Amino acid sequence: MTLDLFRSLLEGLGPSVVSVALCSARLLPVAFLCPLLGGQATPTRVKLTLVLTLALFLHQTAGVSLSTPVETPVQLAALTVKELSYGTALGLVAALPFDAARMGGRFIDLFRGTSAEASLPVTGTRESASGDALHQLLVGMVVTGGLMPLVLSGLVRGFGWVRLGAYVPSEGAAFHVVGLVGGALATGFAVGAPVAAATMTVDCLWGMVSRAAPQVNLQEMGAPVRILAGGALLWLGVGVLCDRLLASFLSVEDALFHLAEVAR
Template structure:
């Protein structure tokens, strides 16, 4: 009669526990699925289903007692890897949120705020509108499927073990924050430049005709011009999002390689 010992049972548990930790960490922070709009139970079910589908093709894991300190260290490392992958891709959405805030401050629309249901925070309307736009583009380009594929490939590039992401990887993630601000500035630069020209024109008009009420005239004109420039650059933002998404996915592959 075949008997199952405790070590073999522990190996079976760890076989599914370690990949589940990395997948769950990704689903906690990745765009769309990691927001408050998706219930925790849905993310848990997705993580379990993905784990059951992925485990048969994964390389062998180290034999570790799932109740030991070593197993807890490995689980924490896997959660950090998943969170790091999802966090880097989430920065892509924050690029357009920041760009919307820059445009709103220059157009005078910064006073128009709304509550972001995905984050539970108050953001300007332009940022929320751009966030909806890039979320739809992200889904249309199958960005969520590409991210899941990168996560599965990370099990081969960075196998489950006692070695996780090194200090260089976390340093590169921190430096990636500067990329977010630079990309947001590039996206909002056409609107900011046009509004700067409008403000200079109003400055010249005020100098030439001091009796002109610049506040009652300049505020609505600035908003109209800002919305018009935003409409003109809308198609370029969608194509620019695709280029930025490719940069982000390239970085995530290097992060686990």
């Protein structure tokens, strides 16, 4: 292969390489933030392979490409930063229902007194048993219930809503993401509120009983009763909690669309 032929081959592949790189830059934060595309539990090599595969599919099959050619490395770096920032916003929005499930579980364990940092202080872990359980339960329901294409279609169609290089960082997009984060916090509190109210009620009744009968030592029994009462309520209301979390997940596609409207 001569030098001229090799140079012409590079010039022909240049726009495709740039388009694939920009698609990968947008999808990379989503793969690291959203558990449906990997999340924190998936090995990095698997996530990078998935991102590159999706980027090649979007460019070769869906025809996603950059409308204007890149002339300088500085322009390519600026476009990459823009796609990374927009991908971070997409990943945050797509992961909010799962984060709400984790926050609700931690809120529950905080009031029940069964958080990992309270029961295992030596390990230094910050995980919560109920938070991890609700998070994994929501992921399982989404994957097995056929709801996973909702987020994937929203991410893929997002390349048509906001084309490569068309993202404009704005105050409206930032406020939109902040509002969605606040909604996820409200969902997490709503998930944990019934168990928190039940444990506070148990504490109140236990305090009244201890005050009425001070000769009986009931302090050692307070924590087990609170843990059992909160666990029983969590077990009985897990269906309602799942419906609340699924309703939050079903709104992700609309949230991605509205984010694209304010970002272009």
